[in-house]
Amino acid sequence: MLLNLSLFFLFLTASDITVQAIGVNWGTTSSHPLPPDKVVELLKSNKITKVKLFDADPLVLQALSGSNIGVAVGIPNSMLKSLNSSRKVAESWVHDNVTRYVSSGSSGVRIDSLKVRHKNVNGREVLNLGELDCFEIEAQLSEPSVVLGLSTIFGKCIARNTQTLIRRSELIYPFGYVAIGDEPFHQSYGEQYHPFVIGSAMNIQTALAKVSLANQVKVVVPCSYDTFQSESSFPSKGHFRPDLNKTMIELLTFLRKHHSPFFVTISPFINFHQNKNISLNFSLFEETKHPRNDGHRTYKNSFDLGYDTLVTALSTVGFPEMDVVVAKIGWPTDGAANATSSTAEIFMKGLMDHLRSKSGTPLRPRNPPIETYIYSLLDEDQRSIVDGNFERHWGVFTFDGQAKYNVDLGQGSKNLVNAQYVEYLSSKWCVVNNNKDLSNATASSLDACSTADCTAISPGGSCFNISWPANISYAFNNY
Ligand SMILES: *[C@@H]1O[C@H](CO)[C@@H](O)[C@H](O)[C@H]1NC(C)=O
Numbered sequence: 001m002l003l004n005l006s007l008f009f010l011f012l013t014a015s016d017i018t019v020q021a022i023g024v025n026w027g028t029t030s031s032h033p034l035p036p037d038k039v040v041e042l043l044k045s046n047k048i049t050k051v052k053l054f055d056a057d058p059l060v061l062q063a064l065s066g067s068n069i070g071v072a073v074g075i076p077n078s079m080l081k082s083l084n085s086s087r088k089v090a091e092s093w094v095h096d097n098v099t100r101y102v103s104s105g106s107s108g109v110r111i112d113s114l115k116v117r118h119k120n121v122n123g124r125e126v127l128n129l130g131e132l133d134c135f136e137i138e139a140q141l142s143e144p145s146v147v148l149g150l151s152t153i154f155g156k157c158i159a160r161n162t163q164t165l166i167r168r169s170e171l172i173y174p175f176g177y178v179a180i181g182d183e184p185f186h187q188s189y190g191e192q193y194h195p196f197v198i199g200s201a202m203n204i205q206t207a208l209a210k211v212s213l214a215n216q217v218k219v220v221v222p223c224s225y226d227t228f229q230s231e232s233s234f235p236s237k238g239h240f241r242p243d244l245n246k247t248m249i250e251l252l253t254f255l256r257k258h259h260s261p262f263f264v265t266i267s268p269f270i271n272f273h274q275n276k277n278i279s280l281n282f283s284l285f286e287e288t289k290h291p292r293n294d295g296h297r298t299y300k301n302s303f304d305l306g307y308d309t310l311v312t313a314l315s316t317v318g319f320p321e322m323d324v325v326v327a328k329i330g331w332p333t334d335g336a337a338n339a340t341s342s343t344a345e346i347f348m349k350g351l352m353d354h355l356r357s358k359s360g361t362p363l364r365p366r367n368p369p370i371e372t373y374i375y376s377l378l379d380e381d382q383r384s385i386v387d388g389n390f391e392r393h394w395g396v397f398t399f400d401g402q403a404k405y406n407v408d409l410g411q412g413s414k415n416l417v418n419a420q421y422v423e424y425l426s427s428k429w430c431v432v433n434n435n436k437d438l439s440n441a442t443a444s445s446l447d448a449c450s451t452a453d454c455t456a457i458s459p460g461g462s463c464f465n466i467s468w469p470a471n472i473s474y475a476f477n478n479y
Pocket residue numbers: 084085086195196199
């Protein structure tokens with residue numbers, strides 16, 4: 001008996017699968033943000049089909065409406081306390097920031113988290129669509145291009161391989177994520193958000209279920225690179241940060257119950273930056289004379305090393321099967337040694353090739369992350385620099401949408417397309433008058449730097465060598 005509860009039609013080809021698995025983070029902590037409609041154009045012209053946000057700005061969601069770009073909306077850390085303590089607050093958040101935008105068909109925001117990946121089960125190649133609200137979905141994959149019609153039957157999904165459904169692919173159902181907090185477990189926050197995260201996740205989950213969106217929109221918690229570690233840097237010794245072990249088990253139990261993936265930042269850059277013993281080549285997916293051996297496993301790049309450290313941490317607490325989404329990964333272009341456009345380009349190309357090869361990692365061979373979100377789309381000159389000045393320079397594009405280098409994010413071999421028709425303030429540059437008394441200028445320029453972005457003229461920055469008093473001019477012009 002076929003209980004036709006809901007039908008999902010997906011059009012998949014080998015290349016679509018990879019294209020769909022790459023998204024970008026779109027942050028807006030910028031003094032001169034590119035207008036949302038320009039950003040959406042930028043995404044479309046570069047064939048980027050998924051975007052992760054840090055909040056739920058109505059102007060941003062409006063701009064994404066009808067674009068067919070999948071969306072993960074974010075909840076700022078500052079809201080977690082009230083979301084934990086009140087279901088009503090969670091319900092109105094969902095109403096304002098999700099329900100309003102999830103509409104049927106392609107006119108709404110396609111809040112999208114479709115995950116598709118190859119899994120080798122008993123020697124059979126199968127497609128796993130585990131994110132649908134089913135316990136197990138497997139389909140024989142016999143051709144490079146398949147169209148699956150899935151129906152939910154008593155919690156089990158059956159996938160059919162039917163070419164005739166191609167024309168109905170416009171019925172793609174909106175899928176999505178709500179991300180609870182922006183890396184609320186980051187060590188720099190101490191434990192201030194820990195008590196509210198799981199309660200917030202549960203309240204948002206309940207609110208989504210109440211409006212029948214729990215199947216399409218998954219609740220996730222973005223975890224920072226420092227939630228897991230390995231003192232010896234052997235992946236096989238990976239574990240969660242000790243202060244998190246109880247919270248992590250609660251989180252993982254919640255995620256497993258609702259078939260949601262684990263969102264995590266993998267940061268080869270920060271590992272390189274903090275660890276003298278990691279070579280640049282190893283970090284950039286390049287040839288390395290000293291691969292790392294961990295028992296009989298060999299690690300040739302820092303990404304695999306970090307990812308498998310996490311995989312061990314998950315297994316150690318009893319969640320070896322947990323699906324992983326790399327929620328943030330990138331390489332900055334200023335503000336630290338080796339943070340340049342050319343190293344970023346090498347890193348991103350290496351990452352993309354690695355993901356496209358679908359080779360996975362030594363602990364999860366042929367089982368790569370189900371999705372990967374590049375960090376970041378644009379530079380943000382107002383981002384916090386507690387972790388370092390490089391924090392404001394993660395963009396593949398500058399703040400105004402101009403590509404810093406080239407990488408195939410889904411647009412193929414063509415160069416990245418820049419934002420078009422960007423409007424600028426009139427260009428004016430003021431220069432410090434050397435004939436005036438400048439005794440106070442240094443102090444006041446440092447004042448200016450508390451608001452302006454002075455990361456480029458700080459030690460390690462690309463313009464550090466312009467020196468005094470040109471750096472004073474820079475600071476005030478940037479103010
Ligand atoms: C989180 O919310 C629950 C349910 O309202 C409440 O019992 C708990 O005290 C809250 N946690 C904190 C740390 O306030």
